[in-house]
Amino acid sequence: QAIDDDCNQTGQLLAAMLDWPQGTFASRVQLEAGHVLVEREVDGGLETLRLRLPAVLTADLRLNEPRYATLPNIMKAKKKPLEVIPAAELGVPAGPPRLKVLQVQEPPPRAGGEKVESVESLVGKLRHAGRI
Amino acid sequence: PRTAMAMAWRAAPRAAARLLLGRRGIASCIDPSTGLTEDQKEFQKVALDFAAKEMAPYMAEWDEKEIFPVETMRKAAQLGFGGIYVKPDVGGSGLSRLDTSIIFEALATGCTSTTAYMSIHNMCVWMIDTFGNEEQRHRFCPSLCSMEKFASYCLTEPGSGSDAASLLTSAQRKGDTYVLNGSKAFISGGGDTDVYVVMCRTGGPGPKGISCLVLEKGMPGLSFGKKEKKVGWNSQPTRAVIFEDCVVPVGNRLGAEGQGFSIAMQGLNGGRINIASCSLGAAHASVLLAQEHLTVRKQFGEPLANNQYLQFRLAEMATRLVAARLMVRNAARALQEGREDAAVLCSMAKLFATDECFGICNQALQMHGGYGYLKDYAVQQFVRDIRVHQILEG
Numbered sequence: 369q370a371i372d373d374d375c376n377q378t379g380q381l382l383a384a385m386l387d388w389p390q391g392t393f394a395s396r397v398q399l400e401a402g403h404v405l406v407e408r409e410v411d412g413g414l415e416t417l418r419l420r421l422p423a424v425l426t427a428d429l430r431l432n433e434p435r436y437a438t439l440p441n442i443m444k445a446k447k448k449p450l451e452v453i454p455a456a457e458l459g460v461p462a463g464p465p466r467l468k469v470l471q472v473q474e475p476p477p478r479a480g481g482e483k484v485e486s487v488e489s490l491v492g493k494l495r496h497a498g499r500i
Numbered sequence: 501p502r503t504a505m506a507m508a509w510r511a512a513p514r515a516a517a518r519l520l521l522g523r524r525g526i527a528s529c530i531d532p533s534t535g536l537t538e539d540q541k542e543f544q545k546v547a548l549d550f551a552a553k554e555m556a557p558y559m560a561e562w563d564e565k566e567i568f569p570v571e572t573m574r575k576a577a578q579l580g581f582g583g584i585y586v587k588p589d590v591g592g593s594g595l596s597r598l599d600t601s602i603i604f605e606a607l608a609t610g611c612t613s614t615t616a617y618m619s620i621h622n623m624c625v626w627m628i629d630t631f632g633n634e635e636q637r638h639r640f641c642p643s644l645c646s647m648e649k650f651a652s653y654c655l656t657e658p659g660s661g662s663d664a665a666s667l668l669t670s671a672q673r674k675g676d677t678y679v680l681n682g683s684k685a686f687i688s689g690g691g692d693t694d695v696y697v698v699m700c701r702t703g704g705p706g707p708k709g710i711s712c713l714v715l716e717k718g719m720p721g722l723s724f725g726k727k728e729k730k731v732g733w734n735s736q737p738t739r740a741v742i743f744e745d746c747v748v749p750v751g752n753r754l755g756a757e758g759q760g761f762s763i764a765m766q767g768l769n770g771g772r773i774n775i776a777s778c779s780l781g782a783a784h785a786s787v788l789l790a791q792e793h794l795t796v797r798k799q800f801g802e803p804l805a806n807n808q809y810l811q812f813r814l815a816e817m818a819t820r821l822v823a824a825r826l827m828v829r830n831a832a833r834a835l836q837e838g839r840e841d842a843a844v845l846c847s848m849a850k851l852f853a854t855d856e857c858f859g860i861c862n863q864a865l866q867m868h869g870g871y872g873y874l875k876d877y878a879v880q881q882f883v884r885d886i887r888v889h890q891i892l893e894g
Contacts, residue, residue, distance in 0.1 A: 436550055439580030439593040442542045 370426075379426035389419040395430040530787060530818045532605060532780075532825065540602055543595070546579060547603045551610025551781075556878075559611035562735035563881055566727075568692050569614055569735055574647045576618065581607070583645035584622055585770070586629045590637050591645030597770060597836040601777040601828055608781025612885040615781065617736040619774035620688050623767050624651035624697045628714065631755040631763050640695060640714060649694035654684040654741050655764055662894065664699075665707040665761055669743060671700040676750045678702065678713060680721070680743035686892075690739035691724035693717070698741075699760045710760035714752045721746030732884030768894060769835055769843050772850035775893045776828045779857035782882040783821050786864035789879050790814065793868050810867065817860045824853040847894070854889040861886055 372378040376392075383390035391397075391406030395414070398405040408415045409428045437445075455462050484490045494500045533541050554572050562569055576582070584600045586592025595603075600622070607615040625644040629637055643649045660667045669682030680700055684690075696715040703709030715722055725740030755763055791814060794805040804810055831849035834842040861883045865872035872879050 436579050437542065437546050438578065439543060439546070439584070439595065440588070442539060442546070443593075445542075446539070 379424050383424040386422075386424070389417075389423045390425070391417050391419050391423060392426040393428045394425050395428045397425060397431065530784060530821050532602070532784060536602065540599060543599055544602050544606050547581075547606030548609065550576060550579065550581075551607050551615075555607070555610025555614060559614075559735070559881060560875065560878065562611060562614065563732075563885075564734075564875070566734045566737070568617075568689075568737055569611075570647075570650075573614065573618060573621075573650075576607070577645065577647035581618060582621070582647045583625045583629070583641065586622070586625050586641060586645055590629060590641035592625070592629065592641065597773060597832040598829055600770075601773050601832045604774050604777040605781040605784070605825075605828075608778040609785040611735060612778050612782040612882060613733045613735040616733065616775060616778045616885075616889070617688055619771070619778060620653055621647070621651050621693075623771050623774065624653050624695065626770065627653075627697055627712070627763060627767050628754060630766075631712065631759070632714075635751070636714070636754065644695060650689055650692070651695040651697060652687050652689040652693040652741070653767070654687050654690075654696050654698040656684060656686050658683065658685045658740075664764065665710065666705075667699060667701060667710065669698070669700040671702045671711065671713060671748070673702065673750075674747075678748045678750065678753070680713070680715075680746040680748060682743050683725075684741040686728070686738055687741045688733070688736050688738055690737065690741050691727065692737050696722075696741060697754070698743075699764050700743075702757050702760075707761035708758050710764070711757045712754040712760040712763045713748050714754060715746070715748055719746055719748065731887065732881070733888055765843075769846040771893050772846045773828060773832050773835065775889050776824075776831075776850045776853035776857075779854045779886045779889045780821070780825050780828060782886045783817075783824070783857035783860040786861040786879050786882045787814070787817050787821060789877075790817070790864035790867040793871075797869070804867070813863060813867070817863055820856045821860055824849075824856040827852050850893065854886070858883070858886055858890055 370376070370378070379392055380390060382388075391404065391408060393409045394406045395409050396407035400418075402421055404419050404421055404423055404425070406417045406419060406423075406425060408417065409430065482493070484493060491500070533544055536544065554575060555569075558569065558572070561567065573582075580593040581603065583590075583592035584595050584603060585597060586594070588594040604615055604619050607618065621644070625641055628640045628644070632640070644651055655664055655667070657667050657669060667682075669680060669684065671678040671680045678700075680698070682700065684698070687696075690696075694717050696717070698713050698715055699710055700713060701709050702711040721744045723742045723744065725742060728738040730738060754760075791805075794807075794810055794814065795803055797804045827845075827849040831842070831845040834845045839845075861879065865879045865883050868877060868879055871877050874880070
């Protein structure tokens with residue numbers, strides 16, 4: 369599962385920052401000399417792109433079958449060291465944030481509705497409110 | 501997804517996999533992961549994944565065509581399922597009896613018959629690992645843990661089942677060999693497996709005259725009977741194993757002369773937990789199948805699930821499943837802790853769980869009505885496969 373809260377942004381943002389081509393929702397990837405052929409899952413079906421390397425790809429679940437974890441590896445996983453590297457050591461600036469909060473507000477409290485007697489009356493009211 | 505689950509069992513492999521996995525997210529009163537450690541939940545997850553993807557879609561075919569699924573079992577061995585409670589220095593996974601029970605219970609939801617064979621294989625490797633000397637452990641265990649080779653356990657004879665200590669297969673000492681004569685009956689994997697752990701008589705009558713020898717297919721004088729036709733367990737071949745002046749080097753004896761019966765009895769404790777665990781998996785799968793069917797099938801204008809009688813029966817099945825599971829896991833803990841009451845608890849757990857789980861599977865079949873009797877539906881195979889669990893392993 370993606371770590372960006374399923375916002376579908378990380379790969380695209382990275383490609384823009386690096387100015388590299390992007391092939392997202394990849395379900396099939398084939399390397400060629402200096403290029404990569406990416407088959408993408410799109411709403412209308414499949415789209416195939418040929419991208420100049422280097423490129424950024426994001427994976428769709430149809431790209432491959434994850435391997436099973438082996439029993440010994442499961443037991444070793446707990447003992448693996450977790451190395452913590454401060455961002456400064458990598459030369460990555462921690463701030464300033466590139467997002468500005470404009471406004472935070474609660475959704476309006478739920479107002480009461482109105483009951484009507486007939487379908488004609490309902491249609492009339494919706495028209496009057498500019499909804500249809 | 502629940503409607504599709506019943507269909508998945510009898511239709512497309514991929515669908516079966518995704519749906520059996522999907523149900524794990526549902527909080528359920530029969531959830532087998534409650535009370536387990538994080539590691540145990542991970543083992544269980546791998547085993548359930550493997551069962552759903554690699555076994556469940558094929559269990560009907562393996563049963564119908566009597567296929568011994570060597571490649572699938574080798575895939576399982578690659579994940580560490582070939583020597584689950586065997587020490588790591590010879591290729592095993594070094595897990596506990598409780599871990600093992602959890603794993604077999606999970607695998608059995610995919611194919612009970614194949615999992616039962618795997619548990620027998622595991623027991624044989626454990627015997628060599630535990631009672632063999634260093635040379636024997638390193639000679640036999642690695643290729644068994646990887647399932648490059650398969651093992652069979654030979655204790656039962658035509659004349660000695662429950663009365664195992666009265667076995668007649670003789671092993672006469674001649675120089676630095678034993679010469680075996682006799683036959684074993686009902687041997688799981690017999691004829692298709694490579695390594696045979698054989699209990700035979702080297703001394704006088706009774707348990708103290710029994711020793712344990714490891715034989716290999718291809719040894720002169722070792723032959724096999726016809727493949728038996730069985731009601732279930734059809735994904736593993738069952739044959740008689742015949743010894744006619746079969747010469748075995750003394751270096752193939754596990755432990756001391758006369759230690760065989762003790763080895764057999766200790767093996768049986770774990771074997772009983774394993775078989776009981778397989779029954780638990782079958783019962784769990786059957787309860788889910790029944791639950792699914794009750795929501796889909798309509799009679800008298802309503803889904804069967806609205807029927808209070810059936811709701812009560814399903815609740816009873818769930819209760820009995822959890823009770824059986826607790827018995828088995830309690831026995832597994834006692835065994836791995838080396839407690840005095842371990843043997844008795846293993847026997848009780850095996851007795852209780854295999855009987856209860858058969859009842860659960862049978863009841864699940866009944867809830868399917870006439871459809872439960874068709875081989876298109878998986879529930880009948882669980883019933884047939886676990887019926888024998890009430891008989892073997894004492």
